[in-house]
Amino acid sequence: VIDAYLSEVAALLAGPAGARRQILAELRDGLAAAVEACQRDGAGPAEAAQRAVAEFGPPAEVAAGFAPELAARQARLVGVGLIAGGPLVGTLWLAALGTWPVVLFTGRLARGWAAAPLYGLILAIGIPAAVLAVVASGRLERWQPDLPRLAPGAAAVGAAACVAGDLALLAMFAVSTSSIADTSWPVLWVAAPLASLFRLAAAGRGARRCLAVRGVVRRTRESLAA
């Protein structure tokens, strides 16, 4: 009975895997404590398990209660990842650019860099969004209770900006290096695009997850209001 109940709750939780595991472990312990309390009142094991599950309430209600917290955790995870990964990837690219021959920035090959100002715009959107996601999902909630609601959306915007930024960087890299016949590229010419590819995939996954948890919270709020 307990396992079936927890499986139902698990299927309805959306958010970081670690946080979901912790919630289920905590619920399992709580249910066990409730079973023990029922048995102290004289119930048999089967009846005690049924009463404990009934006391904890419908899985949908339990999962709905955790939705805002899981959304905040997801947003924080993505926001921290963006802020931590940004300088690393940026440094790799700057180091790679430092080793590029001047010819890549001049003449016909310079067309790959025409989109460079776009990257500034992407940073101007992405960095504040990632910072907002981290700040809104933290302790400021004590003074601004509605702030965590902004976190998943902000994290999704930050992650989407990151995806756009990496796509722009990779496109510039591809255009600029397409005419280079020499196959013995410096390590940084490989490391920087690979780092961008990895971050692009992670940021894309993060944006989708943030939008998903944001949708769960919105649906929960609507069902409570109905």
Next chain:
Amino acid sequence: MRAEALKGHLDGMLLATLEDGPRHGYAVIEALRTGSGGCFDLPTGTVYPALHRLERAGLVRSTWSTVSGRRRRTYQLTLAGRSVLHSERSTWREFSRAVTAILDGGPWPAMA
């Protein structure tokens, strides 16, 4: 009593259940139930997420241990949580005195 009726007071009551020492989530639910004479039988979907929210706000902190082969999360007040509890308690006493004075038709306590 439903959780909606406690809106605005839940955090203070949760902090109060931890004032005398650490408790795990179900022990907090039981403390609310027995401490209120059965009046506050709050659902799991309210209490556990609220404890997580209080931890995120820095008012409680949790630790994991193993009890009877089960992983158990135990909550305890932080210094900030203790401070907020004192503040909530003062606010509630002033509020309840005022409401009681009006509902009972008596004088405003501060003017008595």
